[in-house]
Amino acid sequence: MAFGVREFELTLMHRMRDVNAEKVEETLDRIGATRAELREAHAHWTRLTHAPRAPKGAGALRRALGPPPHRGHRPAGSLTCDVLRWTLPTWPGLAYEALVGPGGELWNQWFVRPSGPVATDFAGLAPWACVVADVVASFPGAVQIDGPAPQHWTVDFCHGGSSHRARFVYGLLQRLDPAP
Template sequence: MAFGVREFELALMHRMRDLNAGKVEEALHGMGASRAELREAHTHWTRLAHAPRGPKGAAAVRMALGPAPYRGKRPAGSLTCDVLRWPLPSWPGLEFELLVGPGGEAWNQWFVRPSGGAALAFTDLLPWTCVVADLGASFPRAAQLEGGAPHHWTVDFPHGGATYRARFVYGLLQCLNDAPQGAALT
């Protein structure tokens, strides 16, 4: 199996399935892909990541997606990291961003809105259309928490007298629920 854009998207969806299996099934149907193809893409990507001589960090993502259409720099403390971004067909209007440290290691990888976080109404918080920065731009008291697995993020935020919990995979909204009782915002 060659590993290109389609396989990369499927590998991302494999992790997204943890929180939003229905949306992944919908996407698979739209792509004409099977669950077996999803599993194979994930297995292939995992094998590449752990292969002693396989590409690592930015090189691995470039192998799948080609050269990044957007390249920039961003300060990270006392260091500066490279910013690489790629549009992906399954998520129009968003881009997959890779923050790369000195030596080519991937520091972070997630979806972003190229123009930065957008201020959205509560009713606009729909799975696969929002990124973590959107919650910060839309709800100033939003608090980021650790996610339950690699590449998972959780954001709690108040709205209309209640506290909600948004769960993300690769920075892309997967689901929105009431926050557990006792969730406190600072």
């Protein structure tokens, strides 16, 4: 099995399935993929990440996705990181961003809105339509919290007198829950 954009998207969906299985199933049907393909793409990516001679970090992303259409730099404290972005067909209007440290190590990878955060109201918080920055920009006082697993984030915020927890995988909104 070659490993390209489709397989990479399936790999992302494998992790998203933990939080929003219904959306993943709906998307698999829409793109004509099976659960077996989803599992095989994840297993293949896992084998690649542990193979001694396979590229690591941003090199693995480049191998799967090709050269990034966007390259830039961003200060991170006293260091500067490289910013690499790819567009993926399943998530139009968003970009998959990798932040790469000075030594080539992958610092972060997640979905972003290339034009910057978009303010939305509570009704606009739809799964796979918002990224972390959108929620933080839309609800003053929102607090980002590390999620319970790798590549998971949560953002707690208040709206309408209630506390809410937005759950993200790879920076992409998966669902809203009442905040504990």
